[in-house]
Amino acid sequence: MNQIAAVLGGLQQKISHGSTFIQRKYNEIGQAKFNLPEPVTAASLAAFEAEFNQKLPSEYQTFLELHDGANLFILDDGLGLVLHSLDQVIEATNEAIEYELIHEDFDHYWVIGEINEGYLLINREFAKTEDTPYMYWVFHELSTEEANPIGQNFGTFLEYSIIAQGDVFWEFKDFSIEKDNYFVDGDPPKEDVKPPLPIKFVDSVRVEIEYPISKTDSDYEYTVSIYEGKSGKERLMSRYEGGSHFNKLIEDVRNRLSDRQYHYSLINVFQTESRFWENEEETGDSLIINESPQKQGLSYDGYRAFANQLPRPLPGWK
Structure with missing residues (x-):
């Protein structure tokens, strides 16, 4: 080359x-x-x-x-x-x-x-x-x-x-101190001076998205878990309940990963359906087991690749 x-x-x-x-x-x-x-x-x-x-x-x-x-x-x-x-x-x-x-x-x-x-x-x-x-x-x-x-x-x-x-x-x-007015004129007030933010360089991040039991009830939310670190040595960075609309959920994940304090070389996204379908309040029966829950794994070569092609919901969800 x-x-x-x-x-x-x-x-x-x-x-x-x-x-x-x-x-x-x-x-x-x-x-x-x-x-x-x-x-x-x-x-x-x-x-x-x-x-x-x-x-x-x-x-x-x-x-x-x-x-x-x-x-x-x-x-x-x-x-x-x-x-x-x-x-x-x-x-x-x-x-x-x-x-x-x-x-x-x-x-x-x-x-x-x-x-x-x-x-x-x-x-x-x-x-x-x-x-x-x-x-x-x-x-x-x-x-x-x-x-x-x-x-x-x-x-x-x-x-x-x-x-x-x-x-x-x-x-x-x-450039020299003698001839160049390099720095901003005047000292800012001390109360306006903020220490620089720490920067964390992380090899990879894993985003796990667990689907709700119901596809229709807005009371049910996605569960999102975000892990960081090398494979096998990851630690949980955050876990929270997401909204009932998948696209809004992914936008929230993207915003969290865009934090300028974090720089990822690899982003893995795993989506998994719940093992159950409907709950007792909807059907009058016990929880119905989902015999073949859908799963999907995606890998992205850095944040830019992830942001340019965000994950889509599993078939049948929105």
Whole structure:
């Protein structure tokens, strides 16, 4: 597997586990959004080469052949790593020339995306041989005359950007106490300062749902038991009576598991019908034994997989 595919595969695994709450410098935190589109088309590649009479650097083309652009680690303020589709690269580069973002004496750049209030650039001259790092960056309000070298080619740039959660990692080394007002001005009142919440990393969680005796009487409720820990060493985290409507019950389970204090790598859900059907109050008879209670077991690779495909009730229930 090549470097680009391996890096993106790791990112997709992280997303599937629900690990999308991020923290960047200046304490920018939030639930990040991601978008990894379909691969670039042959027509777009041909149009690009015809427009600029130059082939793409190999690492960048490898990325496009997996995903034609991407939005990675985007927070509510819109900041993060944006990689344009190849058609957008043509459009953004031509607009940059028109509006003189690309300086006439420094016109050897493609605009391939944006990050942290600046444009991502590829130096076309350096990209011809790939022996010299070709990734550059410039503030939105400046021109390519003042573009700063990142010091890497596309593959390593992408990997480091993912490690830095969409931040400008090449600037980290330049921060200092002397010149940067890094922290929030002023000390908050002591009564407003809250200690950080503890975080619990749990290998797995098991959710057991026991169905009520009756399918129709709203007085009967589901019983939910949630266990956490490694198989064979689990402990009961909570047990409670759920509502008579299955979908509302599952929504409650989802909300409990979404607590940001808990991070699960595996979620197992077991559903079991009661051994009895009707009770004496409904039939006038003793409890009727359910000879073949339905059972179902489901496994999810992390919270995100569980939230995207919630369990459904057993046949005959709702």
